[in-house]
Amino acid sequence: MLKGWRSTAIVTAITLVTFIVVPKLYDNQFLLFNMMMYMALAQGLNIIYGYTGYLPFGYVGFFGAGAYAGALVIIFLHWMPLIAVLVGGLTAVLFGMVLIPLFRLSGAYFSIASLAASEALYYVVANPHLEKITQGPYGISMPQAYDANAAYWTMLGILALSLVTSGIIRRSRFGLALSAIRENPLSASMSGVNVVQMRSLSWLLSAFIAGLAGATFGWYISVFYPETVFSLTIGVFTIVFILFGGIGTLIGPIIGTLILYGLYNYIGISTPQYFQIAYGLLIVLLVLFLPNGLVSLLKRRGVDVP
Amino acid sequence: MLRRSVMRSLLVAAALAASFAVWASPPSMIKIGTLYAGSGKFSQASTRQYDGLKYWAKEINAKGGVYVKAFDKKIPVKLVAYNDQSSTTLAASLYNRLITQDRVNLLVADYGSVLTSVAIPLARVHKVLLFDETGTSGKFFEPKDKNRYIVLTGLPTSSEWPKVLADFMQHVGIKKVAILYASNDWSGSQADTLNSTLKSLGVEVTFYESVPDSTSSYSTILRRIAATNPEAVAEFGYSTNDIAFLQNYASSGLHFKMMFVPNPALHFDVVRNAVGDAAIKNVYSYVAPPLIRYNKQVNFGPTLDRFEAAYTKAGGKNIDLSTVAGYNTGLIMGKALAEAPKFTQESLRDSIDTFSGKIFTLDGLFKVNAEGAQIGESLPVGQVLPTKKGLALLPVFPLKNAAAKYVYPQPANP
Numbered sequence: 115m116l117k118g119w120r121s122t123a124i125v126t127a128i129t130l131v132t133f134i135v136v137p138k139l140y141d142n143q144f145l146l147f148n149m150m151m152y153m154a155l156a157q158g159l160n161i162i163y164g165y166t167g168y169l170p171f172g173y174v175g176f177f178g179a180g181a182y183a184g185a186l187v188i189i190f191l192h193w194m195p196l197i198a199v200l201v202g203g204l205t206a207v208l209f210g211m212v213l214i215p216l217f218r219l220s221g222a223y224f225s226i227a228s229l230a231a232s233e234a235l236y237y238v239v240a241n242p243h244l245e246k247i248t249q250g251p252y253g254i255s256m257p258q259a260y261d262a263n264a265a266y267w268t269m270l271g272i273l274a275l276s277l278v279t280s281g282i283i284r285r286s287r288f289g290l291a292l293s294a295i296r297e298n299p300l301s302a303s304m305s306g307v308n309v310v311q312m313r314s315l316s317w318l319l320s321a322f323i324a325g326l327a328g329a330t331f332g333w334y335i336s337v338f339y340p341e342t343v344f345s346l347t348i349g350v351f352t353i354v355f356i357l358f359g360g361i362g363t364l365i366g367p368i369i370g371t372l373i374l375y376g377l378y379n380y381i382g383i384s385t386p387q388y389f390q391i392a393y394g395l396l397i398v399l400l401v402l403f404l405p406n407g408l409v410s411l412l413k414r415r416g417v418d419v420p
Numbered sequence: 421m422l423r424r425s426v427m428r429s430l431l432v433a434a435a436l437a438a439s440f441a442v443w444a445s446p447p448s449m450i451k452i453g454t455l456y457a458g459s460g461k462f463s464q465a466s467t468r469q470y471d472g473l474k475y476w477a478k479e480i481n482a483k484g485g486v487y488v489k490a491f492d493k494k495i496p497v498k499l500v501a502y503n504d505q506s507s508t509t510l511a512a513s514l515y516n517r518l519i520t521q522d523r524v525n526l527l528v529a530d531y532g533s534v535l536t537s538v539a540i541p542l543a544r545v546h547k548v549l550l551f552d553e554t555g556t557s558g559k560f561f562e563p564k565d566k567n568r569y570i571v572l573t574g575l576p577t578s579s580e581w582p583k584v585l586a587d588f589m590q591h592v593g594i595k596k597v598a599i600l601y602a603s604n605d606w607s608g609s610q611a612d613t614l615n616s617t618l619k620s621l622g623v624e625v626t627f628y629e630s631v632p633d634s635t636s637s638y639s640t641i642l643r644r645i646a647a648t649n650p651e652a653v654a655e656f657g658y659s660t661n662d663i664a665f666l667q668n669y670a671s672s673g674l675h676f677k678m679m680f681v682p683n684p685a686l687h688f689d690v691v692r693n694a695v696g697d698a699a700i701k702n703v704y705s706y707v708a709p710p711l712i713r714y715n716k717q718v719n720f721g722p723t724l725d726r727f728e729a730a731y732t733k734a735g736g737k738n739i740d741l742s743t744v745a746g747y748n749t750g751l752i753m754g755k756a757l758a759e760a761p762k763f764t765q766e767s768l769r770d771s772i773d774t775f776s777g778k779i780f781t782l783d784g785l786f787k788v789n790a791e792g793a794q795i796g797e798s799l800p801v802g803q804v805l806p807t808k809k810g811l812a813l814l815p816v817f818p819l820k821n822a823a824a825k826y827v828y829p830q831p832a833n834p
Binding site for chain 1: 514534
């Protein structure tokens with residue numbers, strides 16, 4: 115048991131130290147910021163998808179909600195960006211609470227319904243009639259709040275929070291309950307697991323992390339449009355990263371993001387003409403030969419993967 | 421104590437000397453960083469814009485490089501360009517790379533407001549002047565931001581675009597107008613300006629609604645517009661919106677005295693090929709270079725005719741507005757380098773103010789305000805009319821720029 119906690123702590127520490135040290139050696143801060151963001155999002159998605167088996171295609175909705183909520187309190191209430199980030203997280207939780215009835219659905223139906231909810235929120239935010247509140251399709255501009263360094267360290271904090279939360283859940287009774295729900299909700303319920311409560315809690319935790327990440331992203335770029343923060347690409351990337359690394363583990367989403375987002379940037383810069391084909395081939399090979407992600411290679415050899 | 425202060429003075433002097441050396445010694449080449457969208461929804465316009473910029477770089481290097489006043493010599497230019505795939509997150513990372521790793525001397529934004537937006541805070545915080553080619557959102561140029569690190573080289577801000585259109589509507593005596601727009605910054609700001617300008621002119625706006633960008637069926641909306649009995653209909657959207665709208669209008673059996681859509685001005689062949697000659701004939705749009713040619717007024721760089729001949733001879737495709745915008749950005753950068761007394765970003769920006777309003781390029785009058793927004797150019801109204809070579813979008817208003825007499829009321833197409 116202690117060994118498990120130790121490996122979780124080591125993975126968390128190495129990840130965080132890496133993002134503290136690398137900026138001193140590598141200048142492209144935004145690439146590192148994005149990598150942290152996707153790692154945090156992947157851990158957030160892991161909490162709901164990896165542990166309970168519910169895959170929300172519209173996960174980016176929480177991200178967008180957080181980005182907008184954070185930006186609006188900065189613009190209208192002139193709150194400190196750090197508080198705005200927290201507001202972003204809480205707004206995503208609020209949105210998550212509204213969507214809890216989606217759990218009446220399961221499988222692909224749940225995934226599609228969450229996607230529809232995310233799109234609906236996008237269209238509400240981008241509605242020109244709400245210009246006075248959300249700025250509508252004209253986007254957010256808050257250059258007065260721009261502070262790339264502060265946003266970077268905030269994202270590091272969010273990554274730490276997501277790693278610690280995911281690590282604790284994995285080794286806790288709560289995590290066991292979620293795994294039981296993933297395997298068979300009916301059996302879990304018969305065994306005394308409060309399925310609705312546990313599932314909702316993981317959903318809201320997952321939303322909270324995405325909301326925090328969204329608000330920090332908005333703060334970092336400070337000029338953005340609804341389509342920037344509700345872009346399906348963000349959600350799709352997060353899902354692909356977590357699948358590539360391995361769901362239900364702490365290290366899987368980290369490895370998945372590191373390799374795929376790194377490749378995304380490397381191929382995108384060096385040989386952009388081959389980008390789509392290289393990325394597509396990689397994913398096809400993964401689905402064919404490693405459907406449980408890269409960590410399954412270690413699991414097959416009996417390694418206890420954190 | 422004395423020794424410490426002497427040491428400090430020496431260090432400061434050394435630092436100053438070093439910084440002087442940075443701009444005092446000419447670089448072997450001027451590095452110009454830019455992005456283009458090799459795929460995704462902005463790829464068509466973005467790659468053409470990049471082609472225009474590449475052509476300028478090739479042309480200037482063939483002459484020995486760009487003249488840099490700070491060093492009183494010509495220096496070759498090198499384009500450092502990355503593909504952002506129409507993704508804002510990737511674009512932000514790549515802009516950052518251009519500034520912090522490639523350490524480019526000049527930074528040029530990708531096509532349109534969305535891909536330009538993420539460059540603005542980066543350019544500002546790193547104190548790099550951003551040459552904005554076609555990012556026309558008014559938000560980028562708000563006086564309260566006091567941002568000196570951006571210059572819009574080409575088109576005016578999108579909220580300025582429909583002002584001539586409003587004048588035209590008043591000129592032909594239109595009293596009722598319906599405005600439909602896609603919910604994005606570019607379309608919304610045009611619709612907003614037209615709505616407020618028409619109201620101030622005493623014209624009734626009978627319909628003013630938005631639709632999502634992704635709208636591909638306008639049949640029901642057209643019926644709702646017709647129910648308000650407008651004389652003119654203005655639809656603002658991306659080219660996909662315009663195409664669907666014109667197709668639905670053609671098959672609806674409805675007829676309005678004037679139909680306006682913006683994208684024939686930007687991608688005439690694309691819209692025309694998609695909707696067919698019958699559906700686009702007599703439709704109104706803006707007119708921008710190369711559909712309008714300011715050959716006589718040009719006092720800086722080649723005329724559009726000369727540019728087009730040289731560009732196509734060099735193997736380029738047919739030019740469009742994006743190609744002209746890319747090339748024009750090169751001209752403005754070249755002029756800034758030729759005028760700036762120091763090789764610093766601030767000096768480049770200040771030098772732009774010195775020639776703003778004085779040079780007329782193939783893209784029109786280059787004039788920027790204190791915020792860097794383009795205010796020199798205006799977009800005349802054009803109409804798709806038959807010519808000897810087939811249908812063409814010709815300027816019809818203001819009358820001094822007209823190449824043809826407008827047809828109003830617009831006849832019903834068969």
